[in-house]
Amino acid sequence: MKARKFKYLVIGVLAVMVGALSACANDENGGGGDDGPIVVGFATAQSGAFAAYDEPAVESAKLKIDQINKAGGIDGRKIEVVESDTRTDIDGARVAADEVIEKGADFMMVTCDFDYSTPSIVEAQANGIVAMSPCAGSTKFRTDIIPPNGFSMGTGIPSEAASLAEFGDQKLKAKSAYILLDPTIDYDKQSAEAFKQTWEAQGGTIAGEDTFQQDTQSVSPQISRIRELSEQPDVIYIASYPPGGVRMIRSIRSSGIDAPILADANFDGTYWLGSVPGLSDFYHSAWASLNGDDPDPQVNKMIKELTKQHGRPDTSIGSMGGYSVIEALEDAYKEAGTTKDTDLIAALETFDKKKLTIGPTTFDDTYHITLDRPVRIMEVQNGKEKFLQMWTPENVPTLDEG
Amino acid sequence: MTDVIQAVVDALSLASLYALLALPVALIYGIMGLINFAQGELTMIAAYGLFLFAAVTLPLAVFMALVLVVVAALAMERVAFRPVRNSSEETLLVTSFAVSFLLQNLALIIFGSRPKSISTPSSLSQSFDVGGIFIDAVAILTVVLAVVCIGGLVLFMNRSRFGISMRAAAEDFTMARLVGIRANAVISATFAIAGALAGVAAFVLVVQSGSAFATMGLTPVIIAFVATMMGGLGSLRGALLGAAILGVITVGFDQILSEELRPARDAFVYGAVLLVLLVRPSGLIPSNRERV
């Protein structure tokens, strides 16, 4: 009798598959149409690790879309939204891109990471539309590495790392720096490398370098090695992300090492500060201050609006990136008059310190990411974060990126 | 010299943590042949328990987290593992994958993927300088908790009537039932203990890192799994020995590897594990348990 059930099972599986296939057989709908609404497809992570970055980006992008639609659209064309979840998967990124394309996307916003957005960009290219990541920071958004339709609204990692290095030198008067790298993600490897290059270029010394693992159960050896230095470093640069990086900061402080700590925008936001009670002398870069004290009133206004709709964002990265992706689309469309990739790419590549909410944005025919955008330096004292100053890097190193 | 002592202190504290992680896995395997990958999610549940109640007072949070995780462990056994209890070890294992996957994703839906901060008293994150050796309060806490838990468990398993029943069940489950030991009671008790140990481990992890997040159980359970297998599956002493060795070689490689090789530390650690296995295929202390 069991064998019979089994046969039904096989037939059932097949029936569901065939049914599912034919159900969506009529969904063909090419992108790049020039009339009707502009369809923006979000091929982003709604679940998995990257959802934390992508969801705020989608929320702020939708805020901008609402604002545009209320104002009558872009050149009279309203914006519609379609979405698909990448599940923080590399092959999911490809299928999610396919799905938003099938739903008629004319422009795609992809996930907040270079590696995981590349498959979506490739699919977008095959369908003649532009794909833009709201916050990926990799300098590999280059036309000789990825298809030319791929862009990132993010600030290049070297720009942030260089700003922090220059800030440490000029404002904190630090001469020696100690670099702690968590090599789990490529972002941090680039960040540490760029910091080191800038630091050495400006005449600082590297007191030491060490690595630790994001998921390690013990950071004592790393702490011991700092303590055993004959001379304590003036600053410590941490290239990592929460929670592993936060755990490192906690251990550094609890072991009595009180050198100022510098860190990039991975530590943006205040949600993790509770893990290191009373943290002081901590400086990190951010794309906006979420505390209402941002120097740019436009940013404060946008954050206020977002907070009203969704509560206070955890970090500034996604919120700034998502909003400005739509701003860029609006500006480039007004220039190009179409969403067709070649025209839109040409329009985007004319951006030269274009003023967007996220800050001056530059794309050229090689780099599809802004390399030299000022960052906000945030200061944490006694567990309280506040905006310290804007920093425009003077010398941004170019990482030897293949 | 202080280098060596410092390394010994570090290794001791890491080995204690690993022991806390490995014990419940070995305990459950011993009783029912299940390598419970969802043990990591028990740790995660306890950590979120601490997060939810930490705002009140820490003792209450610890108590509530323990209650929560023990209830979760019992529920896990009742709902997912009891129906497959008599299946093959691989079915049991994959059931635990599924449970682990389910709980992780539920946590992601409920709490999101950003870590939650938990503040613990600053006295727990102090550090003492003893003649050039730095000892963290959390290291002392880990060792003390491990010693108390292991000691308590050893006492319980050797002295109490129920503990002896559990040892009998671990050795020969059917025979234990034949003398009248109730299978359900023994298995439930084992899960309750595993839950409580997960709670203790979670407390240590939270004091270390100050945060709780959905995937925090993965690395601990892999460590527990490797330590248990290396020590000899089903043998509690083996699990403790395996945990100790894993802790020591992890700290050891962290000390001796050059900075270029250090990022690949785990390749060396697991190379050592592989060597141990090749020399002692049944683990360091093989258990005398027979699966019937």
Place this chain on the structure above:
Amino acid sequence: MLEVQDLKVSYGRLEAVKGISFTINQGECIGLIGPNGAGKTTTLNAIAGVLKRSGGSIAFEGEKLPNQAPEATVRRGISLVPEGRRVFQGLTVEQNLRLGASIRSDKEIDSDIEAMKKRFPALEKYATTRAGSLSGGEQQMIALARALMARPRLLLLDEPSLGLAPLIVDQVFELVDQLRSEGITILLVEQNGLRTLELADRSYVLQGGRIAMSATGAEDFAEVEKAYFGAEDSNAVAKETAND
């Protein structure tokens, strides 16, 4: 006291016991003999609740026994001493005995343990030794004593003489006789056919999962042997005759 009716037990699709029925009265000693694979151990395990019965019923003292619940069966007053003894090797002899009393909570457990030690002097001597380190004969004594600690009214013995030296085998059979005279009902599974026939009040010869015949004493041995030769497994028969 025990009524087995049309008992059937299957391992997957293989039916090992194909419907057997027999009755045991209070105070009797009944033997189950037969070649390897005849279904003796399977029958015993089904009564004890270790195996699930696929058909038939078992009633003890007028009440139907639950299916596949050994911890409940032992509470009804039936104890099994399984094949291979299966003492808890990692525990001490005394702990083994105490576990035998798992179903009891009365005050007489300690005195019962003392009584067992008197009865089996080896247990007294090795009370705090790990049971696994003792000899096969001593382990058989532990297994018996452990079963008796539950104060069973029906004792199921599976191959108690297997693998023991002849001298010890004598002791075991003597002990079984003694227990019967103390009023414990016994169901004995043995390959040692002749001695079982001598000892038991009645014996059943199992073959291929069915009762081939019943015998009452040593005088039936010739007939029993004949029944054995009907067995499919001729090796087992040869071994059996060699043993006897």
Place this chain on the structure above:
Amino acid sequence: MSYLRHRVLALETPILLSLILLLVTFVAPSAGLSIENRAIVMLINVALVVGLYSFAGLSGVLTFGHMSFMGIGAYAGALVTIPVVAKGSLLPDLPGFLANAEVSLPIAILIGGGLAALFAAIISLPIARLPGLALSLAMFAVLIICYQVEANWDSLTRGRQALLGVPTNTTIWVALATAIGAMFVVFAYQQSRFGLRLRAAREDEYSAAATGVNIVRERRISLVISGALIGVVGVVYAQYLGVFTPNDFYLDLTFMTIAMLVIGGTRSLTGAVIGPMLVAVLTYTLQQGETVTGPGLQQVGLAIVMVLVLVFRPSGLTNGKELKLSTVVTRFRQGRADRNGRSSETDKAMTAVE
């Protein structure tokens, strides 16, 4: 004629399974690109789980390390197919013979599969000697070591950075060919005397050893075959993704493929094919449901279904049976006979024979 018929009947199971996959391959592209790509991933997963089955299923030893072969295949295949020009900028420190290599997909498959097989052969020397669970853990250690090497050998793999520029040669037909090829190879192995010996050892190690089966040798053969197959799948998968990182052949995939195999049933080839198909269908269906419930349903739903399958069918959906038309036809006739009021005695007999 009857000889031919006999041969075809002997290959009934893989032929039937191939027809099912062929049907999917025909229908899927007409439903749009996303479905086609899902179908490609499903076919690749079928090939992958079939490769896993050729060791874990036939030997009865669960392995946590076979995805290391996939990583080896993927990197080897990618390094010999990425255009030379791109390699110059992506991987400037590549040794000369790799830097100048640019081969077609079939050659890459041979190289990737061959390298994975070689690696499997080398590690099998000590590892195949280990008993069941120790072997599982040893393979897990191998996986972690391979992952660490891939993640840190920057000049060869770009480390944790994605390896880019891999030509995307894997069409749905390539994926289908891989899946069908894997099925036939594994089926032939399963029915060969090597496969039979391995399965005998799975059922009863001691009796098998007593009848002269050299378990260590059989496990070695199985490791090499499964290593080669999974290496090939690695090449094909990399040429589907075009971009990948060491993470794509690590824990998530390890757990997922084991789950697919166990859900389908570890004891039959049919199980290894049905498992990934069912997971693919379920994933898709649940994702459609997410438009109503919000994100997360897919993962949670999949986990719940997995638990349910294991509770109600602990030996997997196929329960050790192979898909056979003869059985299906007999059952069909049977059903009619039953409806005609005849006894189902033959049904019982059939069941007993299986």
